[in-house]
Amino acid sequence: MMDSASFDAFYRAHHADAVRWAVALVGSREVAEELAHDSLEAVRPRLDGLDQPPAYLRRVVVNRCHSWHRRHAREQRRIRRATAGAPGAYTAETNEMLDALAALPYRQRAAVTLRYWADWTDDQIAEALGCAPASVRVLVHRGIATLRKEIAE
Amino acid sequence: MTTDQLTPPPPTPSDAELVARIRVALDEVAATSSAGSAVGGGGRIGSRPRMWGRIAAAAAVIAVGVVAVAVLRPDRRDPLQPTTDSTDATGATDPGPSSSDGPLPYFLAIGEEFPPGEITVADTCCAGTGTMMTAWARGGDPAAGLLVAWTAPLYSDYLPDLPGEVTTVTTADSSISTVSLGLSASEREDLTAQITPGSGLPWILPAEGWEWLGFSMAADQPALEQSFGAVTLSSRVSLEAFIELTTATAAEAVTVAGEPGWSFRLPDGSTEVVWRDPRSGLWSSLSVPADLAARVDELTAAVEMNTAGEESADATTSTVQAEPLGRLVIDAIGLDWVVGGSPALDAKEGPAWGWADGVMFIVGNRTTYGAPFLRLDELQPEDVITLETTDGPRTFEVTLVESCPAQLNGVNLDACPSRPGDDLLLVTFDPKYTSVARLTVHANEIPAG
Incomplete structure (x- = not known):
């Protein structure tokens, strides 16, 4: 296993990115921090053997956020509703967008937010989702179409 | 022509406008300072209380090394599609995935506290992920032993990040990975080595006493989900959900709508009840969050077969x-x-x-x-x-x-x-x-x- 000093360096180099990616995927800073930390720890045992650790980290973050999304996205929406308007809560427009994003199937949500906010390339998205780059374009297209409908209602 | 004309719909946001709104929203989320964060200049966070009690252990991958297994036939069809005479070792046939035009096969009849909510299409995938999956149960009882196997092409160097212990066997052009519940590591390795792809549909596990469950979900077929308050009914059990079942801390046989089913308590305290719809052969599930764990029996008893459509x-x-x-x-x-x-x-x-x-x-x-x-x-x-x-x-x-x-x-x-x-x-x-x-x-x- 990679020694502590090297892992610390890896952690410092990639933590902020991992949090940002998780924010895109789960829509909550607090949850994103938790998932980013988990992902970095999960990657550690394999770091020595990998050609491209950042690419592997991307996939891990996407998978962990997917598990979280399946179990908790609905609950997160209830929390947003319950805390709307409280000091420190998000704006109404942000809540509306977070709800709309949460309504997308996970892979569509991932493709849209990773491309348009986290600035991943289609190849990076494809590799993390385990599909072909052409499929990423389909996911983005469908995701945007669904978002448009959700927001317009 | 009627007098109450359709009012023109509000202008739909253009793509660029939508993208701008996405950015504004996520910028706001990202800027929120997270309470209790010790990250500052990048020091590692020590132990923090878990928000959602997930098992902390990192996945330990047991590499079995390369085992010679039958080479996949180049013209092998998707094992999730049944052939007209497809039978497995125990004689059960898999009707194969049905079209997504079907209704949600079950509903929860338990009153106002759990009102039927929207039906959503869960997670449609992009086509061609190349992942195929099947599962076996010891004596047909997943609570007694559950082995889930899947394969993915070897174009990717990376093993998926998964909970639980994974055994992987590499063939000429793909790998087979398994996770299990209720099996020792050596038992899992032994069974995995016996899975013979290309030998028939579905994959054959020749070991005595293991019944093929016929779990299957083609990557591009959606599942339907319906919420009932905090509880969710799903019309299919996906690969990911199945792999997660192998992390259960407890599992037992139950009866759901008159059919044999199984209840799995997961590490985060939630419960997943799964059973097979006798009409379609497909699996359905009931997801109960941790805070309702005490009422799982009551909720399970409230699941009824949906014959309203018929x-x-x-x-x-x-x-x-x-x-x-x-x-x-x-x-x-x-x-x-x-x-x-x-x-x-x-x-x-x-x-x-x-x-x-x-x-x-x-x-x-x-x-x-x-x-x-x-x-x-x-x-x-x-x-x-x-x-x-x-x-x-x-x-x-x-x-x-x-x-x-x-x-x-x-x-x-x-x-x-x-x-x-x-x-x-x-x-x-x-x-x-x-x-x-x-x-x-x-x-x-x-x-x-």
């Missing part, structure tokens, strides 16, 4: 006419179909027609059996509908196109209510590939002459 179809077929109506032509969407070839609401021979509350209806399939009503959503008020009957042509004008959630699932005439002045309703499923709502086109007849 019942309503019986109730309304009496209004479906057996004789042909004529030819339906709608130039605006290039539609040209004979109506009335189908004696039943399922409209398998083309659109069916009849009378409901004094209004003539034509109901057609959206995406199946020739997809006659695929583009019905494109109709606009004032579009012309022509019906060529033996009594001569009849002309109608669209007044309204709308979509209403259906109270009943499946094939039934659960259209949006008819409006005063309606002479004709065209009805189909909405959104495409599901049956959760009814797209309804209202039209008035324009008298000839």
